[in-house]
Amino acid sequence: MKKLIILFISIFLLCGCxxxxxxxxxxxxxxxxxxxxxxxxxxxxxxxIKVNYGxxxxxxxxxxxxxSSKEGTYDLIFPSDYMVELMIDRNMLxxxxxxxxxxxxxxxxxxxxxxxxxxxxxxxxxxxxxxxITINRETIxxxxxxxxxxxxxxxxxxxxxxxxxxxxxxxxxxxxxxSMNEIENDKLDKAKEWLLKLNKNVKAFDSDSxxxxxxxxxxxxxxxxxxxxxxxKEQNDNIEIVYPTDGFAISLDNYTIxxxxxxxxxxxxxxxxxxxxDVSKKITDEYxxxxxxxxxxxxSDEELSNILYNGSYVKNIGMNIAAYDRIWAEIK
Amino acid sequence: xxxxxLKNLFILLVFFFLYLPIIVxxxxxxxxxxxxxxxxxxxxxWYIELFKNNDLIMSFVNTLIVALTSTIISTIIGTISAYGLxxxxxxxxxxxxxxxxIPIVIPEIVLGISLLxxxxxxxxxxxxxxIILSHIAFSIPFVIVSVRSALSSETVYYExxxxxxxxxxxxxxxxxxxxxIMPGVVSGAILAFTLSLDDVVISYFTAGPGSNTLPLYIYxxxxxxxxxxxxxxxxxxxxxxxxxxxxxxVIQSRKIRKxx
Amino acid sequence: MKKNxxxxxxxxxxxxxxxxxxxxxxxxxxxxxxxxxxxxYGGILYNFTLDNYLNIFDMxxxxxxxxxxxxxxxxxxxxxxxxxxxxxxxRNKSEHIKNLTTKLIMVPFxxxxxxxTYGWIILLRKNGIINKFLTSLGIIAFPLNLMYNKLGxxxxxxxxxxxxxxxxxxxxxxxIDKSLIxxxxxxxxxxxxxxKNxxxxxxxxxxxxxxxxxxxxxxxxxxxxxxxxxxxxxIIGNLIKNQFLTARNWPFGSAIAIFLIIITFALVKVxxxxxGKMEELGGL
Numbered sequence: 001m002k003k004l005i006i007l008f009i010s011i012f013l014l015c016g017c018x019x020x021x022x023x024x025x026x027x028x029x030x031x032x033x034x035x036x037x038x039x040x041x042x043x044x045x046x047x048x049i050k051v052n053y054g055x056x057x058x059x060x061x062x063x064x065x066x067x068s069s070k071e072g073t074y075d076l077i078f079p080s081d082y083m084v085e086l087m088i089d090r091n092m093l094x095x096x097x098x099x100x101x102x103x104x105x106x107x108x109x110x111x112x113x114x115x116x117x118x119x120x121x122x123x124x125x126x127x128x129x130x131x132x133i134t135i136n137r138e139t140i141x142x143x144x145x146x147x148x149x150x151x152x153x154x155x156x157x158x159x160x161x162x163x164x165x166x167x168x169x170x171x172x173x174x175x176x177x178x179s180m181n182e183i184e185n186d187k188l189d190k191a192k193e194w195l196l197k198l199n200k201n202v203k204a205f206d207s208d209s210x211x212x213x214x215x216x217x218x219x220x221x222x223x224x225x226x227x228x229x230x231x232x233k234e235q236n237d238n239i240e241i242v243y244p245t246d247g248f249a250i251s252l253d254n255y256t257i258x259x260x261x262x263x264x265x266x267x268x269x270x271x272x273x274x275x276x277x278d279v280s281k282k283i284t285d286e287y288x289x290x291x292x293x294x295x296x297x298x299x300s301d302e303e304l305s306n307i308l309y310n311g312s313y314v315k316n317i318g319m320n321i322a323a324y325d326r327i328w329a330e331i332k
Numbered sequence: 333x334x335x336x337x338l339k340n341l342f343i344l345l346v347f348f349f350l351y352l353p354i355i356v357x358x359x360x361x362x363x364x365x366x367x368x369x370x371x372x373x374x375x376x377x378w379y380i381e382l383f384k385n386n387d388l389i390m391s392f393v394n395t396l397i398v399a400l401t402s403t404i405i406s407t408i409i410g411t412i413s414a415y416g417l418x419x420x421x422x423x424x425x426x427x428x429x430x431x432x433x434i435p436i437v438i439p440e441i442v443l444g445i446s447l448l449x450x451x452x453x454x455x456x457x458x459x460x461x462x463i464i465l466s467h468i469a470f471s472i473p474f475v476i477v478s479v480r481s482a483l484s485s486e487t488v489y490y491e492x493x494x495x496x497x498x499x500x501x502x503x504x505x506x507x508x509x510x511x512x513i514m515p516g517v518v519s520g521a522i523l524a525f526t527l528s529l530d531d532v533v534i535s536y537f538t539a540g541p542g543s544n545t546l547p548l549y550i551y552x553x554x555x556x557x558x559x560x561x562x563x564x565x566x567x568x569x570x571x572x573x574x575x576x577x578x579x580x581x582v583i584q585s586r587k588i589r590k591x592x
Numbered sequence: 593m594k595k596n597x598x599x600x601x602x603x604x605x606x607x608x609x610x611x612x613x614x615x616x617x618x619x620x621x622x623x624x625x626x627x628x629x630x631x632x633y634g635g636i637l638y639n640f641t642l643d644n645y646l647n648i649f650d651m652x653x654x655x656x657x658x659x660x661x662x663x664x665x666x667x668x669x670x671x672x673x674x675x676x677x678x679x680x681x682x683r684n685k686s687e688h689i690k691n692l693t694t695k696l697i698m699v700p701f702x703x704x705x706x707x708x709t710y711g712w713i714i715l716l717r718k719n720g721i722i723n724k725f726l727t728s729l730g731i732i733a734f735p736l737n738l739m740y741n742k743l744g745x746x747x748x749x750x751x752x753x754x755x756x757x758x759x760x761x762x763x764x765x766x767x768i769d770k771s772l773i774x775x776x777x778x779x780x781x782x783x784x785x786x787x788k789n790x791x792x793x794x795x796x797x798x799x800x801x802x803x804x805x806x807x808x809x810x811x812x813x814x815x816x817x818x819x820x821x822x823x824x825x826x827i828i829g830n831l832i833k834n835q836f837l838t839a840r841n842w843p844f845g846s847a848i849a850i851f852l853i854i855i856t857f858a859l860v861k862v863x864x865x866x867x868g869k870m871e872e873l874g875g876l
Binding site for chain 3 (some may be wrong): 218330
């Protein structure tokens with residue numbers, strides 16, 4: 001027993017020591033698979049600031065984590081468009097002081113002044129993504145340009161979708177010619193019927209790593225974020241990526257600082273570091289989302305305007321989320 | 333004869349089922365491919381790689397801190413309480429005696445969200461402290477049950493005898509009761525430790541920033557595919573705990589034999 | 593006398609504090625929450641309502657509760673089917689072997705259940721070990737869908753929870769009076785009769801004990817449904833998790849949790865009626 005206590009104390013001390021050697025810390029919550037660990041480690045070394053890095057896999061999970069924890073628990077978070085709007089509404093964010101972020105100049109202005117935070121008072125663009133259809137051309141020869149092309153009985157158990165109710169129900173709405181933010185019951189009913197019909201072709205819902213399903217050839221079709229699709233294509237050249245004609249979702253994730261953050265200055269340092277064009281490039285080289293930088297862009301301005309024109313943001317729909325929640329429970 | 337063979341085969345099949353995924357994990361810890369899909373070549377590199385993976389090591393250390401702290405505290409409280417509930421009468425005793433089974437029977441997720449709710453209510457910062465507190469919360473009843481089974485009429489007999497000889501209460505507990513119930517305490521502690529290492533659900537709800545434990549680390553990478561260094565770590569952990577437990581069992585059986 | 597009362601409080605105060613702060617308070621608080629409503633942003637409004645409980649009885653959720661219970665029931669049933677013969681065979685072995693087997697059942701528990709679940713992914717996926725093995729033997733032409741469906745969930749649940757059935761069933765079966773069975777045999781009873789009239793009545797509380805410890809976790813282990821079910825099947829655990837982490841509706845999540853607690857208590861009551869003892873739960 002005594003030995004056990006000594007062991008325990010020594011481990012505790014050991015951890016205490018490793019913490020002490022940093023000048024400061026910063027509590028970050030970010031999406032899973034978004035920033036390579038190497039970049040965080042480089043930042044820690046360069047600035048001698050410890051990064052406590054946690055992850056989430058949906059905006060709602062992020063919201064729950066922030067609102068259920070004490071003020072000052074987290075410093076820097078990366079909510080998407082509609083969540084930024086909601087968090088501003090709820091007074092959960094602090095204004096961003098651009099003067100502390102010299103690398104602000106590396107931001108591509110196409111991504112600034114978006115509807116959810118028109119003056120960029122609380123948010124700066126980090127990375128953007130769109131949903132795409134991903135097709136393994138080794139096995140699938142038919143033309144697929146619309147969500148409605150996924151119905152064929154040939155594709156039974158052969159599709160992976162995102163595990164995200166707004167995106168999946170939104171996709172069903174778009175396939176029926178509606179906007180992806182509908183709240184009217186009859187339109188939502190149509191979307192539900194559409195999804196119930198598609199269900200037998202769906203093998204899995206997964207938001208964390210749908211690419212794995214294509215890479216391991218578990219499925220031949222998927223609707224996923226473009227970065228996932230691009231990684232899958234890097235592994236298997238026969239994969240084709242298609243922007244659906246019915247429309248697609250676009251999502252813009254943003255740097256925001258949580259109200260009451262204890263380590264604001266460190267957060268600015270971290271944002272500034274991530275905005276450095278070489279660092280930013282490293283991020284999108286590893287996770288090929290759409291880079292929002294001016295000097296680190298990975299998509300041409302022409303294609304960007306096209307994406308921003310045809311894609312639609314998920315919007316906050318307030319209490320109507322209950323209807324989505326019920327549809328989701330029904331198709332699962 | 334054939335019948336008997338069939339019967340033994342059934343037992344073996346059940347064990348095969350229980351050990352299959354673990355054997356697979358151990359085998360794949362020696363796989364040169366990083367994908368955990370096909371076995372390519374035999375290698376030891378993941379056992380070295382493992383020590384370079386800071387996050388994995390940190391989450392492992394956190395897991396150990398949680399498991400050791402919660403085991404020590406819940407074993408102490410559980411042992412004291414088992415004796416208290418056994419020896420004394422007090423108001424509420426009946427109520428407490430039935431309430432302590434709640435963490436054993438209710439679904440872990442219910443315990444997880446209800447603990448999360450009161451931490452939020454009390455504005456406790458989620459982190460190592462809340463994980464440890466939660467693990468203590470679900471371990472104590474198991475320790476009590478385990479210790480209680482070691483408290484028998486035999487202890488009462490010794491206790492009375494010592495009292496007649498004028499020993500103080502604490503002395504009686506320390507010198508007479510404790511040695512008798514020690515096997516129960518040890519198995520209670522082992523149980524608490526195992527439950528803590530195995531837990532996913534409760535840690536999932538009560539963790540905060542900087543308190544990534546091994547299960548949470550694994551959960552975040554399980555769909556992308558776990559890297560074989562995690563397999564290697566699991567193999568090491570399994571070996572160490574297995575050896576520890578076997579030696580505890582051996583020591584205990586020797587002690588019992590000595591007494592006889 | 594005073595010294596004695598100090599001695600007493602040392603032994604009973606911790607358990608009193610523990611029970612009230614870490615068991616009673618959390619449950620009372622979620623009971624309270626279950627009568628509140630949530631605003632659209634996930635905040636809690638303290639106005640009394642029964643809506644959350646009425647909501648559970650919506651057809652959508654009822655269907656899901658039934659589906660989840662069915663998965664848990666099938667899991668329990670498979671565990672019983674494995675445990676009975678297992679215990680009956682072991683019954684005739686030596687004490688030493690019996691001890692060793694019960695210890696060996698626990699060893700897999702020394703690794704985290706997530707990592708064991710991950711082991712099943714390697715085994716079950718479309719080009720996983722089992723499918724590769726079966727195709728190479730020519731038993732199947734196309735890979736089977738062993739996971740990302742309900743089958744995967746049931747395999748994972750059975751695997752994770754089997755020990756909780758094996759242990760109590762073994763200890764119940766080992767306690768059966770041997771002479772009773774011998775006597776019945778001498779009187780010419782058939783094996784089925786022996787099972788029905790002697791073994792079953794004497795082991796029923798052990799089996800119910802195991803069933804309780806399998807069924808209840810099996811409706812809550814959301815991570816197994818997530819990982820081996822491919823997110824396609826929601827069980828009650830996922831529903832609660834979603835209410836707390838994604839749908840931001842804590843009151844509804846609390847109502848489902850209270851509902852689960854009530855079901856649990858009812859099952860415990862049946863278990864006690866069958867002569868089961870609380871301290872034997874889980875056979876630990």
